[in-house]
Amino acid sequence: MGYRVWQKRTLNKSQRQVNLLNVKVLLLSAYDAASHKRWRQGLAAQFPDIEFTQIALAPRFFNWRIRGNSLTYATLQTSALKAHYDLLICTSMVDLSSLRGMVPSLASIPTVLYFHENQFDYPSSRQQHTSVEPQIVTLYSSVCADTVVFNSEFNRRGFLSGVGDLISKLPDGIDSKLVADIARKSRVLPVPLEDALFSRAEGPKAQGEGQPLQIVWNHRWEYDKNPDLLYRGLVQILSGSIELPPFKMHLIGQQFRNQPAVFAAIESLLHTHGVAGEVGFIDSYDHYLDILQRSDFVLSTADHDFQGLSVLEAVALGCIPVLPRHQVYPEMVGERYCYPVTGNLEVDAKALAVYLAQQLRAKAGGDWLACPNLAHLSWRRQYDGYRSLLFDTCASYTEKA
Incomplete structure (x- = not known):
């Protein structure tokens, strides 16, 4: 047989x-x-x-x-x-x-x-x-x-x-x-998540004297990660109408031959306002982890995530999450780390800008949310x-x- x-x-x-x-x-x-x-x-x-x-x-x-x-x-x-x-x-x-x-x-x-x-x-x-x-x-x-x-x-x-x-x-x-x-x-x-991520993490990150805070957006450069919301939120944050401490933003993640044109506009916006950190796909995994480890916040604007591995590995390395209050995120990190979403682009962009600004000011003032403990996911x-x-x-x- x-x-x-x-x-x-x-x-x-x-x-x-x-x-x-x-x-x-x-x-x-x-x-x-x-x-x-x-x-x-x-x-x-x-x-x-x-x-x-x-x-x-x-x-x-x-x-x-x-x-x-x-x-x-x-x-x-x-x-x-x-x-x-x-x-x-x-x-x-x-x-x-x-x-x-x-x-x-x-x-x-x-x-x-x-x-x-x-x-x-x-x-x-x-x-x-x-x-x-x-x-x-x-x-x-x-x-x-x-x-x-x-x-x-x-x-x-x-x-x-x-x-x-x-x-x-x-x-x-x-x-x-x-x-x-x-x-x-x-x-x-x-x-x-790999056990090595947790042994690599150094716990809460203190802002270096005179150094800008660092935000990382680390997702696939595709439509379902809602780059339009990211762009609109950044426009509001960088408009000058919201008081902010200095920051840099890393726009990284897997890229494809065909990707939404708005990513080019996001890159231009970051460079124009002098807040661009590292941009594009990071070939070296160690370098990628270094970016996460030195970042203060991990940002998502995704329309869909069934677990959100890129966010979770950043959180495991000490990044405070700034996430939309839908999909899997409340289940994974809790609602206190999420901004409200309605499906209306302008309304959601405003909510993102307000919430992110609050977290940046809190971190700069030394009074920030503790990073979620994700050891149970190891x-x-x-x-x-x-x-x-x-x-x-x-x-x-x-x-x-």
Whole structure:
């Protein structure tokens, strides 16, 4: 027989330990963006006794990738996929239902589906045609998986709510208990932050004598990070109508061939007013971390973030967060670090400018908000949760033949 057939059962803790030490895991990342790569490599590094086979597809051609990844995997990775595995772990971009049909051996092993984001809450780009297909693919995959994992409760709620809204629009043939069934087999485990970030952090940062405060905006240069809000907020902050201490702003992050034109206007604005720090993509990760470590604040204007890793790593290095009060941010750092958002660009820009100015003045005056403690997001603290995930999923199956 070319693959194992499994039968569910319950194992005690010692049996779980033995099983985990001997498992072979196939880990598939169908759209291997930076956070996805970070997560899968971190997972494999944390469990060196497990034999991981990782197969990742480049993060490009989104519409094709999310619909065609099963065909790519099944035809170009046939030998690797038909090898023996005890556990299959997929990111939510993997078209799991189609893949299991094309590679039947994968239908007989326990499966974990990990959601870094969900297609129900992702804002549509003006350059993209709206399609329900990405939502259908992830819905089918969640039905197929034994365990469904989300990186935040915000992400989990958004997916389940989106599934409920979608099936309410479908004509027939859908079990009304579908959302509840997915919810029952779901759990929340964030993408952990590397322990080295916390050992590198030096605690609260004191402003050097005569030195300007430093703000960092460290996100992908794309529409969903709402650069229009950043530009409008900076226009108000730099207009001269708001009293501010001296500051510099670093505008850094991953850039792409096609990016919103407003980023050029933001760069020009920063340089014109003499507040530009480092601008552009930072090739060296150590240099990138140095920027975060010497910055006082990390700023976000994002329209969507399901966990906000770039913000969280900056906070772990001592940056005080200045974040929109929506999406995942209140869950991750608390509402006291967030400015209100309404969806009206001018209103939100004013709220951002007022809140950021307040925080800058407080820091300059020596009376600032304490930086949130994110130690619970470290791999050291999240390890047991991930170990339990692997134990529980593997332990529910045992070899039958």
